[in-house]
Amino acid sequence: MMVFAAAAMGRLMEPHNPNWKARCEAGFLAQEVMGTLGVTIADIAPGRVVLEMPFNAAFTQHHGFLHAGTVTTALDSACGFAAFTLMPQDREVLTVEFKSNFLSPAKGAAFRFEGEVVKSGRTLSVTRGTAFADGVAISTMQATMMAVTTP
Amino acid sequence: MMVFAAAAMGRLMEPHNPNWKARCEAGFLAQEVMGTLGVTIADIAPGRVVLEMPFNAAFTQHHGFLHAGTVTTALDSACGFAAFTLMPQDREVLTVEFKSNFLSPAKGAAFRFEGEVVKSGRTLSVTRGTAFADGVAISTMQATMMAVTTP
Amino acid sequence: MMVFAAAAMGRLMEPHNPNWKARCEAGFLAQEVMGTLGVTIADIAPGRVVLEMPFNAAFTQHHGFLHAGTVTTALDSACGFAAFTLMPQDREVLTVEFKSNFLSPAKGAAFRFEGEVVKSGRTLSVTRGTAFADGVAISTMQATMMAVTTP
Amino acid sequence: MMVFAAAAMGRLMEPHNPNWKARCEAGFLAQEVMGTLGVTIADIAPGRVVLEMPFNAAFTQHHGFLHAGTVTTALDSACGFAAFTLMPQDREVLTVEFKSNFLSPAKGAAFRFEGEVVKSGRTLSVTRGTAFADGVAISTMQATMMAVTTP
Numbered sequence: 001m002m003v004f005a006a007a008a009m010g011r012l013m014e015p016h017n018p019n020w021k022a023r024c025e026a027g028f029l030a031q032e033v034m035g036t037l038g039v040t041i042a043d044i045a046p047g048r049v050v051l052e053m054p055f056n057a058a059f060t061q062h063h064g065f066l067h068a069g070t071v072t073t074a075l076d077s078a079c080g081f082a083a084f085t086l087m088p089q090d091r092e093v094l095t096v097e098f099k100s101n102f103l104s105p106a107k108g109a110a111f112r113f114e115g116e117v118v119k120s121g122r123t124l125s126v127t128r129g130t131a132f133a134d135g136v137a138i139s140t141m142q143a144t145m146m147a148v149t150t151p
Numbered sequence: 152m153m154v155f156a157a158a159a160m161g162r163l164m165e166p167h168n169p170n171w172k173a174r175c176e177a178g179f180l181a182q183e184v185m186g187t188l189g190v191t192i193a194d195i196a197p198g199r200v201v202l203e204m205p206f207n208a209a210f211t212q213h214h215g216f217l218h219a220g221t222v223t224t225a226l227d228s229a230c231g232f233a234a235f236t237l238m239p240q241d242r243e244v245l246t247v248e249f250k251s252n253f254l255s256p257a258k259g260a261a262f263r264f265e266g267e268v269v270k271s272g273r274t275l276s277v278t279r280g281t282a283f284a285d286g287v288a289i290s291t292m293q294a295t296m297m298a299v300t301t302p
Numbered sequence: 303m304m305v306f307a308a309a310a311m312g313r314l315m316e317p318h319n320p321n322w323k324a325r326c327e328a329g330f331l332a333q334e335v336m337g338t339l340g341v342t343i344a345d346i347a348p349g350r351v352v353l354e355m356p357f358n359a360a361f362t363q364h365h366g367f368l369h370a371g372t373v374t375t376a377l378d379s380a381c382g383f384a385a386f387t388l389m390p391q392d393r394e395v396l397t398v399e400f401k402s403n404f405l406s407p408a409k410g411a412a413f414r415f416e417g418e419v420v421k422s423g424r425t426l427s428v429t430r431g432t433a434f435a436d437g438v439a440i441s442t443m444q445a446t447m448m449a450v451t452t453p
Numbered sequence: 454m455m456v457f458a459a460a461a462m463g464r465l466m467e468p469h470n471p472n473w474k475a476r477c478e479a480g481f482l483a484q485e486v487m488g489t490l491g492v493t494i495a496d497i498a499p500g501r502v503v504l505e506m507p508f509n510a511a512f513t514q515h516h517g518f519l520h521a522g523t524v525t526t527a528l529d530s531a532c533g534f535a536a537f538t539l540m541p542q543d544r545e546v547l548t549v550e551f552k553s554n555f556l557s558p559a560k561g562a563a564f565r566f567e568g569e570v571v572k573s574g575r576t577l578s579v580t581r582g583t584a585f586a587d588g589v590a591i592s593t594m595q596a597t598m599m600a601v602t603t604p
Contacts, residue, residue, distance in 0.1 A: 030213035033221060062181035063302075068246045069224020070184060076220045095219045096426060097446055099250035099401055099552040099595060101579045103572045118593060119556045123425065124398060124448070126554045126593065140571060140579065142552060142595045144399055144446065146426070151214075247577060248597055250401040250444060250552055252428045254421045269442060270405045274576065275549060275599070277403045277442065291420060291428065293401060293444045295550055295597065297577070332515035335523060364483035365604075370548045371526020372486060378522045397521045401552035453516075 013047030013117060016088040020046065024081050027092070031077060039074050039113075047117040049081040055109050066106035068139070071113075071131050075100065075141045078115030079127035083145040086120045091147045093125065098143035108133030115141075123147055164198030164268060167239040171197065175232050178243070182228060190225050190264075198268040200232040206260050217257035219290070222264075222282050226251065226292045229266030230278035234296040237271045242298045244276065249294035259284030266292075274298055315349030315419060318390040322348065326383050329394070333379060341376050341415075349419040351383040357411050368408035370441070373415075373433050377402065377443045380417030381429035385447040388422045393449045395427065400445035410435030417443075425449055466500030466570060469541045473499065477534050480545070484530060492527050492566075500570040502534040508562050519559035521592070524566075524584050528553065528594045531568030532580035536598040539573045544600045546578065551596035561586030568594075576600055 017023065021044060028034060028041055034051075037059060043050035051074050059070040076095055083093045115129040129141040168174065172195060179185060179192055185202075188210060194201035202225050210221040227246055234244045266280040280292040319325065323346060330336060330343055336353075339361060345352035353376050361372040378397055385395045417431040431443040470476065474497060481487060481494055487504075490512060496503040504527050512523040529548055536546045568582040582594040 027213055031211070031218065032208055032215075033210045033212065033218040036209040057183055058187040059184045060182070061184065062178055064183075067182065067184040067224055067227075068249075069220060069227045072223050072227075073218055073220025076218075076223075095253055097250065097252040097399065098219075099248065101248040101571075101595060101597060102246055103579055118554075119590070126556060128593075137572070140581075140595065142554060142593065144554060248550065252420075252444060252446060254428060269403075270439070277405060279442075288421070291430075291444065293403060293442065295403060329515055333513070333520065334510055334517075335512045335514065335520040338511040359485055360489045361486045362484070363486065364480055366485075369484065369486040369526055369529075370551075371522060371529045374525050374529075375520055375522020378520075378525075397555055399552065399554040400521075401550065403550040404548055 015046045049115045051078045051113040053111045074113040075129040078113040079129045079143045082115040083125040092150045093145040096144040096146045100141040104138045166197045200266045202229045202264040204262045225264040226280040229264040230280045230294045233266040234276040243301045244296040247295040247297045251292045255289045317348045351417045353380045353415040355413045376415040377431040380415040381431045381445045384417040385427040394452045395447040398446040398448045402443040406440045408440050468499045502568045504531045504566040506564045527566040528582040531566040532582045532596045535568040536578040545603045546598040549597040549599045553594045557591045
């Protein structure tokens with residue numbers, strides 16, 4: 001089990017919108033790529049989102065493992081929605097940048113993507129994510145998200 | 152037009168395998184996710200690979216633009232195959248890590264992904280990539296690739 | 303010679319402050335660490351700053367080469383001041399994040415640090431930097447800078 | 454308190470050299486920049502190194518806070534030596550790349566730098582670091598280290 005950095009650093013994560021959960025779930029459904037990949041929400045809490053995805057050969061690289069970019073797509077959404085849980089009603093988030101290390105082959109039947117907020121600022125949020133294949137950590141991400149006014 | 156860093160730094164990129172081009176093309180076709188996304192090779196040279204992809208709503212985020220992870224999937228392959236063009240016959244490459252900044256919305260009809268080798272070492276290669284949407288730079292990647300013995 | 307990405311992408315970099323150069327030079331002198339390290343400005347233009355530093359054993363790692371962090375300190379300032387050249391009078395920049403790859407040992411007598419703006423946005427600027435030791439590229443950075451109101 | 458990722462992921466970190474601690478301490482003393490900055494070892498364990506540094510105006514930026522590069526220099530050494538604790542007798546480590554986010558101003562009297570190994574591979578180690586100023590998290594690093602044969 002991953003221990004979440006924010007909690008570990010002793011800070012509480014408080015939503016700024018009573019509607020945060022429904023808003024995140026709706027935002028997630030609006031990302032068409034999540035449906036295409038078969039990614040679903042496994043858990044959602046203020047400052048933390050966990051996604052899941054079954055193996056799908058359509059998204060693999062040349063050894064038949066999930067492509068690093070596929071893993072990153074789900075991890076970016078886990079981190080982005082983790083930041084989104086803490087946004088006020090008139091704000092949404094964009095990915096400014098991310099960096100991922102790949103720890104082990106993305107080989108398995110069940111994938112899990114944990115995203116959490118390390119620091120939620122007024123404009124920028126720093127997040128961290130870890131991807132797992134059948135329980136083994138395969139990738140770790142550090143990402144910056146930016147709050148923008150909802151169009 | 153992007154000017155390639157390696158050429159700009161005055162170093163020549165020499166393949167170490169007479170068969171480098173056919174090997175890259177075969178490796179690319181073996182990445183099932185490339186076919187799923189509709190990514191194809193537009194140009195390939197020693198130390199440099201350019202990929203293309205038409206817009207596809209199935210891989211979008213909540214505003215209908217390509218998801219950052221989709222862009223990253225193609226950019227990672229552009230960078231990885233750029234490194235692969237310089238590998239000897241018994242080596243292939245794995246992505247160690249990458250970092251991407253997102254410059255503009257991934258909004259457009261035609262996407263282009265340029266990957267190039269900045270430094271090709273015996274074990275590690277440093278690469279750089281830029282993604283374009285209808286000619287506008289939308290993302291820039293810095294990635295580390297590792298040479299591993301072909302299984 | 304490194305060819306600068308922004309120019310290569312066909313965009314002009316225009317200062318938004320007639321006083322940009324004097325302001326950058328003053329800001330640079332105010333960074334006490336630059337004097338401590340012996341870093342000086344070699345060249346400054348809108349969207350581009352080049353710094354220089356002679357070898358100094360006081361800032362080395364265990365092989366007697368400049369420490370990766372020393373190289374990064376100068377490269378971060380090169381990138382930050384490159385972004386600062388394009389700021390209006392009431393704005394300055396903070397480093398949001400950076401990522402550096404190390405290409406070759408930081409071994410040499412004369413070090414050079416080139417920073418340039420890839421994209422200058424209203425809030426965020428994306429920059430790129432390359433460090434050289436006696437003309438050899440030793441490190442490449444991709445960094446995000448944030449415009450903040452001058453206190 | 455930061456909870457360490459490796460322990461959190463349920464893996465034990467075992468040294469491969471009975472002499473690991475003395476070797477790390479000697480390696481640390483050989484990094485001249487550590488002495489120049491006033492950085493010392495606060496704690497050292499297999500897979501984990503904590504460094505400390507008092508504030509020093511000589512290494513500050515224009516607001517009088519520690520320069521991002523100074524923080525990164527100490528954090529890189531914390532991560533590098535964390536990886537080094539797990540190396541066999543004939544190996545040492547080089548920094549391949551790192552990425553740091555800056556969370557809060559590096560403002561304080563006492564700085565602390567925690568580095569830990571996320572994954573220790575035969576060739577590459579992935580590490581993570583967090584810097585604190587008077588107990589407040591100011592920067593978080595994700596870094597790749599490479600094992601090389603000791604010259």
